[in-house]
Amino acid sequence: MMDKRTFLRTGLLATATAALNPFKLFANSNQTEIINEETFDFLADGPFTLPDLPYQFNALEPHIDATTMEIHHGKHHAKYVSELNLAVEKMAYKSMKIEQVVEAVKPAETKVRNNGGGHLNHSMFWKMLRPGESGMETGRIGQLLNTKFGSMDKFKEQFNTAATARFGSGWAWLIVNPQGGLVITSTANQDNPLMKNVVGKDYGYPILGLDVWEHAYYLKYQNRRPEYIGAFWNIINWDEVNKNYEAGMKKFGKRV
Numbered sequence: 434m435m436d437k438r439t440f441l442r443t444g445l446l447a448t449a450t451a452a453l454n455p456f457k458l459f460a461n462s463n464q465t466e467i468i469n470e471e472t473f474d475f476l477a478d479g480p481f482t483l484p485d486l487p488y489q490f491n492a493l494e495p496h497i498d499a500t501t502m503e504i505h506h507g508k509h510h511a512k513y514v515s516e517l518n519l520a521v522e523k524m525a526y527k528s529m530k531i532e533q534v535v536e537a538v539k540p541a542e543t544k545v546r547n548n549g550g551g552h553l554n555h556s557m558f559w560k561m562l563r564p565g566e567s568g569m570e571t572g573r574i575g576q577l578l579n580t581k582f583g584s585m586d587k588f589k590e591q592f593n594t595a596a597t598a599r600f601g602s603g604w605a606w607l608i609v610n611p612q613g614g615l616v617i618t619s620t621a622n623q624d625n626p627l628m629k630n631v632v633g634k635d636y637g638y639p640i641l642g643l644d645v646w647e648h649a650y651y652l653k654y655q656n657r658r659p660e661y662i663g664a665f666w667n668i669i670n671w672d673e674v675n676k677n678y679e680a681g682m683k684k685f686g687k688r689v
């Protein structure tokens with residue numbers, strides 16, 4: 434007999450692309466993504482929960498449109514949380530904080546790796562953005578980036594290159610490494626720089642991240658990923674980046 438979850442999944446799959454008009458562009462661009470991620474509305478209860486967005490869906494317009502934000506948060510992020518709850522049901526991870534889960538996960542623990550990473554990446558990402566034109570940072574982290582990369586424009590150029598060059602789905606990051614250095618890196622899929630068993634020498638604390646999965650930009654920008662990356666610089670919450678920098682330095686026992 435079909436359980437509730439299987440029933441819901443089957444029913445939703447049967448009516449998927451026809452019923453969900455806003456997702457047609459996703460369907461055209463990446464059929465696998467819509468089947469796997471957009472049509473599954475069953476949400477499993479568990480220790481991990483979907484955080485609220487700290488602003489309205491339309492707050493980041495014109496840079497990121499309201500529909501993208503609604504689907505990204507309410508469907509994609511929600512799905513990572515739900516799948517993570519199912520994955521950890523019988524594991525010690527269920528009593529850990531998400532940062533601890535991500536830090537401890539092993540490469541072969543695929544479900545926890547993908548969904549745990551997806552949950553933490555998006556939880557951090559929402560807070561790294563904010564409404565209004567933010568301009569380039571001139572505070573503490575701005576000074577450090579100027580020193581490290583030569584200028585904010587040069588930092589931006591290198592970060593953009595990491596985001597553009599990430600093949601397929603993934604993230605571009607600015608991290609603090611265990612030596613207290615600022616490093617630009619990128620990860621595939623939903624890997625997070627805190628996954629020390631996965632990312633090896635690129636291990637560090639993420640202080641700024643950009644989601645370059647198609648689901649983050651396709652409705653507005655279609656295949657123009659560089660345009661989306663350019664728009665990102667207008668909506669960065671630099672206060673949050675500074676806070677993340679302090680948290681990263683503290684984690685690695687470094688003075689700010």
Ligand SMILES: [Fe+2]
Nearest residue numbers: 509644646649
């Ligand atoms: Fe995403």
